[in-house]
């Protein structure tokens with residue numbers, strides 16, 4: 001299988017090259033030449049198929065001969081080796097908990113798969129790869145954890161000092177070894193600018209082989225299909241597929257769900273739920289795609305003003321607005337309503353959402369009210385403890401920290417403080 005650039009001005013490449021490049025040279029996103037169809041048996045017999053096998057079946061056509069069967073099997077095994085339960089919350093609403101991975105966020109799945117693929121591709125090569133990533137919180141932890149101790153790969157993570165939660169900061173800064181945390185005296189935009197400048201710097205690119213681990217990389221995007229299949233495996237009423245609601249920021253997660261559906265996974269309808277950053281809900285109303293500057297909200301992993309994966313969604317629907325709206329709807333939820341929902345769900349159903357999950361819960365419940373006789377799933381993308389500063393005041397209680405990360409929180413933070421600016425990052429990288 002080859003991938004083409006959505007800007008159509010770069011050569012088609014295989015999975016290995018697409019993973020290493022991240023973005024095509026013409027700055028377009030890579031997209032598979034064909035959307036493979038899963039075997040009927042994978043759907044009709046899914047309860048009897050292991051998660052590893054499902055994941056392998058789904059991803060293999062995309063990977064093609066870039067990774068041989070046995071190695072790919074090992075990679076998917078390690079990627080999905082934690083539970084992804086579907087929990088009933090109300091009569092009609094279920095939560096797909098994607099937060100039981102090592103950093104308690106759904107990004108673990110994409111990051112674990114990508115890091116292992118990249119590690120596989122650099123094995124035996126004498127050239128070291130340096131992964132550069134700017135994070136506003138969740139991405140950095142998942143990437144750091146995924147790449148920790150992968151031979152041949154150095155990871156440099158830039159995060160805005162004082163602007164990530166203490167849990168998130170520990171996940172970035174306590175690993176050490178091949179993971180370097182740079183605490184930037186600036187905001188997230190500064191971090192992103194610095195990373196962009198580094199990619200354009202000739203001298204740096206001569207010295208290091210730089211690549212990014214952001215969410216547009218096919219090796220992070222495609223494995224996100226896995227858990228839509230796992231959700232269906234746990235869905236009891238197979239005659240009526242679920243409505244699925246996805247809290248969306250860069251729209252990579254929902255785009256993977258749509259791809260799974262286009263490959264044969266039964267899904268009744270998709271809802272893309274956003275916070276106040278409502279570029280896509282607006283597009284659904286006006287057919288006019290108008291990027292905006294991101295505004296800050298309590299579901300900050302979705303504070304995106306120009307979602308990069310939206311072009312991929314349009315490609316899945318072959319640029320047809322009517323096909324898109326037949327399968328997908330979109331809605332925006334304010335912070336006030338998000339908090340109220342979080343509290344209501346906790347008090348009425350004894351289920352604790354994180355702010356991102358609460359956005360999706362609200363959008364799903366509203367949809368089911370106007371579209372009765374359906375049942376639905378919302379994706380819980382992070383453990384509520386990652387956003388305890390929002391969650392605890394709302395419910396008036398502390399959130400218990402899961403056993404799995406307690407030890408990590410006691411470890412010492414190790415970061416290098418640097419000023420914002422391209423030259424600061426460059427001097428750090430030159431001495432790596």
Ligand SMILES: *Cc1c(COP(=O)(O)O)cnc(C)c1O
Pocket residue numbers: 105106107138139215247248249250251252253254301302356381382
């Ligand atoms: C990244 C993130 C999202 C948004 O996912 P996209 O793929 O960017 O749409 C939602 N919730 C949480 C907790 C996240 O970390």
